[in-house]
Amino acid sequence: MITGKALTIAGSDSGGGAGIQADLKTFQELGAYGMSVITAITSQNTLGVKDIHPIPVEHVSSQLEAIEEDLRPEAIKTGMLFSVEIIEVVANHIARYGWEKVVVDPVMIAKGGADLLKKEAVQALKKHLLPLATIITPNIPEAQELTGKEIVSRTDREEAAKYLHSLGAKGVVIKGGHLEGIEEPVDLYYDGSSMHEFKGKRIETKQTHGTGCTFAAAITAQLALGRSPFEAVETAKAFIQAAISHPLNIGNGHGPTNHWAYRRNV
Numbered sequence: 212m213i214t215g216k217a218l219t220i221a222g223s224d225s226g227g228g229a230g231i232q233a234d235l236k237t238f239q240e241l242g243a244y245g246m247s248v249i250t251a252i253t254s255q256n257t258l259g260v261k262d263i264h265p266i267p268v269e270h271v272s273s274q275l276e277a278i279e280e281d282l283r284p285e286a287i288k289t290g291m292l293f294s295v296e297i298i299e300v301v302a303n304h305i306a307r308y309g310w311e312k313v314v315v316d317p318v319m320i321a322k323g324g325a326d327l328l329k330k331e332a333v334q335a336l337k338k339h340l341l342p343l344a345t346i347i348t349p350n351i352p353e354a355q356e357l358t359g360k361e362i363v364s365r366t367d368r369e370e371a372a373k374y375l376h377s378l379g380a381k382g383v384v385i386k387g388g389h390l391e392g393i394e395e396p397v398d399l400y401y402d403g404s405s406m407h408e409f410k411g412k413r414i415e416t417k418q419t420h421g422t423g424c425t426f427a428a429a430i431t432a433q434l435a436l437g438r439s440p441f442e443a444v445e446t447a448k449a450f451i452q453a454a455i456s457h458p459l460n461i462g463n464g465h466g467p468t469n470h471w472a473y474r475r476n477v
């Protein structure tokens with residue numbers, strides 16, 4: 212029976228626009244039951260990240276165990292994982308428990324420039340987590356980091372998607388929020404056999420804090436509710452478009468997106 216239990220394994224954003232908070236709000240809006248494993252606590256607002264407190268690995272591990280014991284998730288999402296140790300413990304548990312429908316958002320750098328993943332942890336993410344991914348959702352700078360190649364053209368994006376698929380990710384979405392010189396924010400989706408472009412309408416705004424988290428969380432909620440990966444990405448694109456199009460205008464920096472805009476159809 213599908214009950215829509217969705218788990219986010221990510222960092223806490225005290226400002227509420229990204230990380231665990233964005234994920235849980237998105238799960239709720241899309242009708243999934245939200246659960247969380249917190250990997251790090253960030254002191255953060257729309258102006259930037261002030262401090263990061265990683266959670267000891269033993270406690271990341273015990274959160275994962277508590278969930279498996281009683282509330283087996285139907286889809287999971289990983290966000291900020293911060294260190295090699297946390298990546299290893301998360302990947303080990305996912306593999307051991309046989310958790311399926313895994314959305315990997317390879318969070319690396321916050322909008323203000325803070326490192327949310329240590330540089331040396333990129334290899335661990337590729338080695339341990341990518342092979343478990345149902346869908347990986349890098350933005351352009353993350354895709355460049357994961358492939359070691361500059362990404363400018365559509366062909367570059369296609370090659371990056373194919374490379375990440377060859378490392379074990381069943382589906383790859385190269386997000387287009389950072390595409391320069393291209394008017395529309397096109398997200399390229401590759402499922403191992405065909406490429407599909409999900410097109411959006413670019414909104415000129417600073418209110419884009421947590422867009423990546425929200426997008427990946429929407430995919431996760433849809434997978435937890437039994438939708439196909441294609442349908443999940445399609446709905447996530449509509450969800451993030453609505454969330455960016457109806458800004459809340461709070462905070463003095465990169466404000467959060469509006470998580471309730473999609474459901475309330477404003």
Ligand SMILES: Nc1ncnc2c1ncn2[C@@H]1O[C@H](COP(=O)(O)OP(=O)(O)OP(=O)(O)O)[C@@H](O)[C@H]1O
Binds near residue numbers: 420422425
């Ligand atoms: N200005 C914009 N207007 C419309 N859609 C956008 C805009 N910016 C990003 N998007 C969309 O939002 C989603 C997230 O993409 P983006 O590339 O911004 O992720 P990200 O860089 O990982 O976000 P973050 O690191 O802030 O959480 C994608 O579907 C992208 O196309």
Ligand SMILES: Cc1ncc(CO)c(N)n1
Binds near residue numbers: 224318420421424
């Ligand atoms: C905790 C957290 N995760 C992810 C991001 C990326 O948006 C952020 N700024 N903070």
